[in-house]
Each structure stands twice: as C-alpha cells, then as structure tokens.
Amino acid sequence: MSKTTYNYVNGEWIESESGDTIEVENPANPNEAVGRYQSSSATDATAAVEAAAAAADDWASTPGPERGRILRAAGTLLEERKDELTDVLVAEEGKAHAEAGGEVQRAIDIFHYFAGKAADLGGTMKSPSAPNQNLYTRTEPVGVAALITPWNYPIAIPAWKLAPALATGNAVVLKPASAAPGVAIELARALDEAGLPDGVLNVVTGSGSAVGTEFIEHDAVDAVSFTGSSEVGEMVYDRATDAGKRVQTELGGKNPTVVAASADPAEAADIVAGGGFGTTGQSCTACSRAIVHEDVYDEFVAELVDRAESIDVGPGADHEMGPQVSESELESTLDYIEIAENEGATLAAGGNTPDGEAVETGYFVEPTVFTDVDSEMRIAQEEVFGPVVAVIKVSDFDEGLHVANDVHYGLSASIVTDDHTEANRFIDEVEAGVVKVNDKTTGLELHVPFGGFKRSSSETWREQGDEGLEFYTIEKTVYDSY
Template identity: 45%
Template sequence: MVVSTKNKLYLNFIGGNWITSASNDTLKSIDPANANEVVGYVQNSRKEDLDLAVAAAKKAQNEWKKLTGAARGQYLYAAANAMEKHLDEIAECATREMGKTLMEAKGETARGIAILRYYAGEGMRKVGEVIPSTDSEALMFTTRAPLGVVGVITPWNFPIAIPIWKMAPALIYGNTVVIKPATETAVTCAKIVECFEEAGLPAGVLNMVTGSGSVIGQGIAEHPDINGITFTGSNGVGKKIGQAAFARGAKYQLEMGGKNPIIVAADADLDQAVEATISGAFRSTGQKCTATSRVIVQSDVYEIFKEKLLEKTRDITIGNGLREGIWMGPCANENQLTTVLSYIRKGIDEGATLLSGGERVTHGDYKDGFYVQPTIFDNVTTEMTIAQEEIFGPVIALMKVDSIQQALEVANDVQYGLSASIFTTNIGHMLSFIDEMDAGLIRINSESAGVELQAPFGGMKQSSSHSREQGEAAKEFFTAIKTVFVKG
C-alpha cells in the first residue's frame, strides 16, 4: 500500500515493493495555493536507496527486453486503463501539488493516458530495415537494442505528462527505469507509479526514488549501471547531468530552457494573436518551457495589439486551481515566486515600463499562497534581462519592430531556441519564419506552448542536447542500432 491516510506518507517503489528510505527521513510536499496545507510526505532518499533501485532495474532488464514489443505494449495499455480509472484523483493531486487549474491538470492526465496508448502501439511497429548487401549470398538488416537501465529525472511543471513521455518509450523499447521526480510533485508521480503497479508490471521494471537533486539526481547521472539519462529541467542542472553522464560514457538527453517569442505581423488577425498570447504566456502561470515570454509586434499594429492584450489580461481570474471559475493558479513554490518577482524588479530597474500586474497577491484568501499577478512590460529592448533570461512565470515582454526581418533578428537574439510562433496571413512571412527561426518547434497562427504527442519535441541552441522526445523520434534515444550481416 502506498499511502497511509493518517499521515499522507509516500514511499519509494523499488523492485515491485513500496519501501521506506534508508534515511528514515521525509520531505514535505505542500499546496502552493495554501502553504499551510501538506499534500504529502515523500522519502528523503540516500545513495543506498538509489543503488537498490538500480540493482532491481538491472536484474529485471534481461527478462523485460526478451518480451515481444506487443507483450510490453499490453502492460502500457493496462497502465493507461488504470490511469483513466483514476483520472480525477491524479488530476486533483497535480493541482494541489503544482497549482495549475484542475481543467489543465485533467487535460494533462488525459494526455498522459494517450501517450501510454501511443507507445503501447509502438510495440507492434518496425524496429529496423533490410539493407542491400554487396554480397549476393548475404542478408543484411538493422534491428534495435535497448540501452538497459534508464534514469529519468523530471520537473514539477508537468508532473504527469513529462514522466510518462519519458517512461513510456523507455519501457516499450525494452529498457527498465529508475525515475526521480521533482519533490514538489512526487506524490503525483507516486500515483502514476501505482497505475503501473495496478497494471501488473513485473517487479523491478519501473522504480521510483524520491529525494534531493544533489543526491538522487546527480547519483543517477554518475551511476555506473545506468546506461542512459533523460532529463527535463533548468540549464544549470542539465549541464551538470550531461557532464557527469559524458564523463562515464552514458547516453544522455537534456531538455532545458526557453525564451519563446511570438511575432505579430501587421497583417495578423489581432484577436487571434491576443488569445494565443494570453494562453501561451499565462496558462499554468507561465511555468512551461514553451511558454510565450517575448511578444514582438510590428509598429503598425503595436498600440492596437497592446490595448487588446491589456483588456484581455484584466479578465484573468487568479486563485486556487481547484475552484470553479479560476483561470490562473499560483506559482508552484515559494522559490519560483521569489524568482518571478525578482525578474519583475529587474525589468523595472532596467527601464522597461510596467503596464499591468507586477505584484504578489496577498490579501484575503491569497495570503498563504504563492500568487503573482499576470504581468506585462512595454518598451523592452533586447539587452534587458527580461528579454534574455527565462523567467518561468506569467511575465510578457512587449517589443516593437518595424519589419518582419527585424522581428526575426530580435526573436533569434537569445541563447535559447525551443519554441516560436508567428501570426500572419502572408505566406512569404510564414516561409521566412520557417526558414530563419532558430527553434525546434515552429508554430504559425498558434500559441508557442504545446506540441502533439506523436510529433518530435526538442530545441536548438541552449534549449536541449539536440536530441528529440516524443513520437517515433523517441526511438533514437532509447535504443541503439544493431547492424546484422547473415551469410549461410
């Protein structure tokens, strides 16, 4: 049994069993809408707990990879069915841990279920191809082998979708998994792992260890028996993970930050562009790696667009994501709230004009939560901190340009290259944007945030390690190609 209803204690999942960590110590997961509310306590694990989990995964891997892809897929289908049965419970937990609205959390849970079913189907798809040989009496073909034990390190902003879009392909291609979720959303991850347990997944195939990033996250990167690491999180932590993995020759995949622009051309449908900007910038309180951060608008329509944007922003309702009628919840934790407020102060100090928001909300029911107003800056120039660094909060930097070419130059003038969007009815502008924008995800007349589960996802420049997640592209990371030459 995972949880004690008396004290909300959640355990590690290792070798098919829920066990207490060696430290006998716990970490607290709190509700960002009310910091006095404890969602649960998770294990503050040590290296020996990680060693146990890796040993269990390594022991289970040989039998797991021997199963057919179709057989492995059946477990994923069963896990999806279990998640569907517990959808409301999982979504509510995600809202209580991370703060996003219940509607968003239910959508994310449904997406996790769809990802599981997609990758379950991957078990029936091809894993190689026949290649003509110069020897007429030989057969040459490729197949794929799993990496072995895969370490999964996930953030708090998508506590359901990101763990699943990493675990599902790892499992279907024959790997076993050790996952370390963010402490802030570890209870939600435990509920997902429960669904795999309910599906009857063999012992050791999936293991969860909670704890600090410096101990468990870094331990995954350095562990000699972990063959691949997939990470989503900050650039600083990601680079440490990558360096540790590279030093011992492990395969690694890093998805990191973004400073995602929307370009609004003079010929754009402004109402459509405003709706997309609001959704992309303020949904999930701006805590998406693909969130809209910079809005680059042609001067001809700049003032009209700005007024429409401000008008729509005033309609946003802030509050506890479990309540009816709430559009935007709190920041996920106190550290993130502090970070967002510090960037707002930098924007003001560096000369940007604060048009809307910019304050923490503390009155009445908000006093114990990590709430900040949706914020819009005007007169932002490219050298300002708020135009260059990822804020990960509900902050928009408005930037005025005279031409689409100038807009592209401004959009590309950052270290990141994850997602970018343009609003235009001009096919020439669209083609220039597709060709010249340095981003892994290009969207036209659509918000910058979001990607479909069957499509590759990843960034350019400092946004990733240049690999791709999701869709068939996941196969490239989670497997290694074997070339086979057969002669009678």
C-alpha cells in the same frame, strides 16, 4: 497528517534508508500539507539502479506486443483514475483544474500511443551483396535508463520519457521533482497493477544532489534523460557524458511570438495571452516575448493588457490561473519584475501579488505585461518562468526575426501573420525546435518530435513520436550467411 508515500524499488513500496521524508505543501495554501514522500539517499538510489540492472535482460527479451499490452493496461488504469490524479496534480503543483485534467489526459494518451508502437519495433531487412546471406538490422534497448523530471508537468513529462523507454525494452529508474512527485508515483502504481515485472521500473524521491547524482554516475546506467533548467541540465550533460552515458536534455526557453503588421491585434493578444499566462507561465514553451510591429503595437498592447487584467487568479481547483509552485519561484518572478522596472521597462499590467481572501496565503502573482522593452534587457533575455510577457516594438519583419533569434535559447517560437511569405520565412529562419504559425508557443502533439536549439537542448535526441524511441534503442546489424 498527510499521507506518507514510499519509494518503489524492485516491485515493493519501501521506506528510504534514513526514514526521513519530504513534506509537499499546497502552493495555493502553504499551511496545508498534501503529501509526504521519502527523502532518499545515494544508497537508496543505488538499490534502485541495481534492481533495474538485474531486471533489464528479462524485460529486453519480453516480446514487444507483451510490453505494449502492459503499457496499454496501465493507461487504462490511469484513465479510470483521471479525476483522482487531476486533484493530486492541482493540490501539489497548483495548476488550474482544466489544465491539470488536460495534462493527465496527455499522460493517458502517451501510454496508449507507445503501447501500439511497442509491437512495431524490430529492425529492417536489406538486400545483401553476397549470395546466400540475410542482411538485416535489429533494434535493441540500450539497457538501464535514468529519468530525471521536473515539477511543472509532473505527470506528462515522466510519461513521455517512461513510456518509450519501457516500450523499447529498457529498465528504468525515475526521480520525479520533489515539489510535486505524487502523480509520477501513480504511474508506477498503475504499471505495477498492470503486471510490469519487478525491478523494471524503480521510482525514488529525494534531492538531485543525492538521488540524481547517483543515477547519473552509476556504472550500470546506460542513458540519462533530463528535463529542467539550462544551468542544471548542462551540468547533468557534462557529468553524464564524462561517465560515458548516452544523454538527452530538454531545458529552458525564452520563447517569442512575432506579431506582424498584417495580424489582427485582438487575435494576436489571445494567442500571446494563452501562451504567456497559461499554466501560470510555468512552461518551458511559455511565450515570454511578444515582438510586435509598430503599426499594430498600441492596439495589441491594449488588447493584451485587457486579457491580463481579466484573468481570474486563485486556487487551481476553481480559478482560471493558479499559484506558482513554491515561495522561491514566486520570489524569482517578483525579482524579475523589479529588475525590469529598474532597467526602464514600463509596467502596463500586473506586477504584484493579488489581493483577496482566496489568494492571501498562496504563492500567487498577477499576470504581468511590460512594454517599452529593449531586447538587451534581462526581462527579454532570461527565462522568468512566471506569467510575465515583455512586449518589444519593431519596425519591420526583418527586425522582428532578428530580435526573435537574439537570445541564447531556441525552444518554441510563433508568428501571427496573414502574409504567407512572412510565415514561410519565419519557418525557415527562426532558431527554434518548435515553430508555429498563428498559434501559441505552448501545446505539443505527442506523435511528433519535441526539442530545442541552442541552450534549450543538448541537441542530441528528440523526445516524443518515433524519434522519442530512438534515444532508448541501439541498432545491431546482422550478416547471416547460409
């Protein structure tokens, strides 16, 4: 029998109103239940929001250095439990062990980073036009922040929303994704043990239709931060803004890597394979389009196919690439593979579920490469969210740039080139919030902004770094005459 975990509301671990639960399975072995969590209702979500609202004023008035001390202590607790958290992440989400460990470390680093930032918050002093007057700004929290997070980075994304929200003095309600909620709940456990006051953080598991909707629409919620698909995120944005909330969304991607004529095909294949097949392709910044100059196309394809076919697929605990998170995600990827073949793309590698005893029960798919792809095909336009790379041939840099921008998304983009002019034109002209030169589309620094263009983001506030603090704060300007 798998362990039952409760909601965290007003400093207590409590059962949902109904007592119903959600069972989380191991995607590498769906017959193995690895956790049981509360299937909460709107009533449970309301209780969490009310607890946050009641705690908000006292937490807002807590000095920034004290808030930072609690975040730092929580980060240290996470560091002490890194191995345990890594195992939970592998079991619930399926990530390869090395990738899971890196994600847990990122959460630790995020807590330590924003712990330091908490002491620097305050405002700025300005010179007034009038005599005998102080003129300055104060940075204040917005109030109660609702965070709705996805399953693909189940500890990193909650951390990079939660840490700045708490550092700036907001009370928080958090709904982690039902597919892999365990590590997000461990963030609450660490903060509780670090001394976070009751009610400042509340974590409720359950469906988006019940818990998420209440978080988005409740009158006491002041800000909503959502990461997930573009379709759901756009609905969240509309409903939250209609309710007068401040809203931040980070959504899907169809991320290109342009391989220029000057690129080394083997190096470019390493970069594309790392971006396209890492984390089983289940990243909003994953490379799903390789846009390749015709002069290096054939050699690049051969190199990429070689890398795809050499990846060791199996349970994340001891293999290079783990399963997809669920049966529905696997079926979606296989559907896109079939669609690509029907539209005339050439299957150059993968395309099937792998054979072997280690992979016979899980949601595994082979790293897949399509060639002879036209930019108008669905495989080149729609987010697959699996380890599938579409290779598109172009005749020159300008065509490559046009194809890179010829989608409704604009999250991450990269170019592989030895031509400095091409690199700088790409930086200037590509429509993406994250731009990389001679690097893979995935992988983000925590101290710089993250966000996308077009359907990849609400284009309101960025996450991470100093800009990650801005969403959770509001400025007050003070004229103090004496």
